[in-house]
Amino acid sequence: MxxxxxxxxxxxxxxxxxxxxxxxxxxxxxxxxxxxxxxAVLGGGSSGSLSSHFSGxxxxxxxxxxxxxxxxxEIHGMQTLAPLAAATAHEAAASDIRLNTLAAEAVAAxxxxxxxxxxxxxxxxxxxxxxxxxxDYHLVR
Amino acid sequence: MVQLSIRLNAGLRDRIRxxxxxxxxxxxxxxxxxxxxxLAEHSDDRLRAARRRLGAAIESGAYADYIASxxxxxxxxx
Numbered sequence: 001m002x003x004x005x006x007x008x009x010x011x012x013x014x015x016x017x018x019x020x021x022x023x024x025x026x027x028x029x030x031x032x033x034x035x036x037x038x039x040a041v042l043g044g045g046s047s048g049s050l051s052s053h054f055s056g057x058x059x060x061x062x063x064x065x066x067x068x069x070x071x072x073x074e075i076h077g078m079q080t081l082a083p084l085a086a087a088t089a090h091e092a093a094a095s096d097i098r099l100n101t102l103a104a105e106a107v108a109a110x111x112x113x114x115x116x117x118x119x120x121x122x123x124x125x126x127x128x129x130x131x132x133x134x135x136d137y138h139l140v141r
Numbered sequence: 142m143v144q145l146s147i148r149l150n151a152g153l154r155d156r157i158r159x160x161x162x163x164x165x166x167x168x169x170x171x172x173x174x175x176x177x178x179x180l181a182e183h184s185d186d187r188l189r190a191a192r193r194r195l196g197a198a199i200e201s202g203a204y205a206d207y208i209a210s211x212x213x214x215x216x217x218x219x
Contacts, residue, residue, distance in 0.1 A: 049201075053198040053203055054194055065191045101216075121218050
C-alpha cells in the first residue's frame with residue numbers, strides 16, 4: 001500500500017528514482033508538498049544556500065527533473081482533497097489542533113488513502129493530528 | 142524535414158559511410174539516429190547532474206533550511 005510522504009522524502013525519491021528505496025513502497029504526496037519541492041528546485045522563494053546547489057543547472061533541466069517522477073509516485077491535490085481537508089481542519093480545531101492548509105491537505109490525503117504518513121521534517125501539528133485521527137505517523141531520518 | 146549542413150573532415154565522413162554500410166542503412170538515417178542518441182544521452186547526463194545536486198542539497202541540510210525558512214502560513218511546517 002502506498003504511504004503519504006512529505007516534500008523532503010519526495011525529494012529523496014526524485015534523487016533515488018524509486019520510492020521503494022526510500023520508504024519501501026509506492027507513495028502519494030500532496031499538491032502543497034509538491035509545490036514546495038518545485039519551488040525549491042525552480043528557485044522561487046528558495047534560500048540562498050539551496051539556490052547555490054542549483055547554480056549552473058539550466059531551467060529546462062530543472063523542469064525535466066520535476067516532470068520525470070517515478071511511476072510509483074502520485075500527487076493528490078486540493079482539486080480532490082479540498083472537501084475532506086476542510087472537514088479535517090474543522091474536526092482538528094475541535095481538539096485544539098490548528099492545521100494550516102498544507103497540514104490539512106496532508107491529513108486529508110492520509111485519511112483518503114487509509115494509510116500511514118511518513119515525513120522527514122517533524123511536524124508537531126501532524127503528529128497531534130495522527131493521534132486524533134488514528135493514523136500512523138513515522139518520522140524518517 | 143529541414144536540411145542541416147555541417148563540415149566534417151574526410152576521415153570522419155568515411156567512417157560514417159562505413160558504419161552506415163555495416164548497419165545496412167543510409168548515411169542520412171545513420172546520422173539522424175546518431176544525433177537522436179547523442180541528444181538523449183546529453184539530456185540524461187544533465188538530468189543525472191541535477192539529481193546529484195538535489196541529493197547534495199538534501200545531504201548538506203540546505204533543503205531542511207529552505208523548509209525552515211518558509212514563512213507563508215499556509216505552506217510552512219507547523
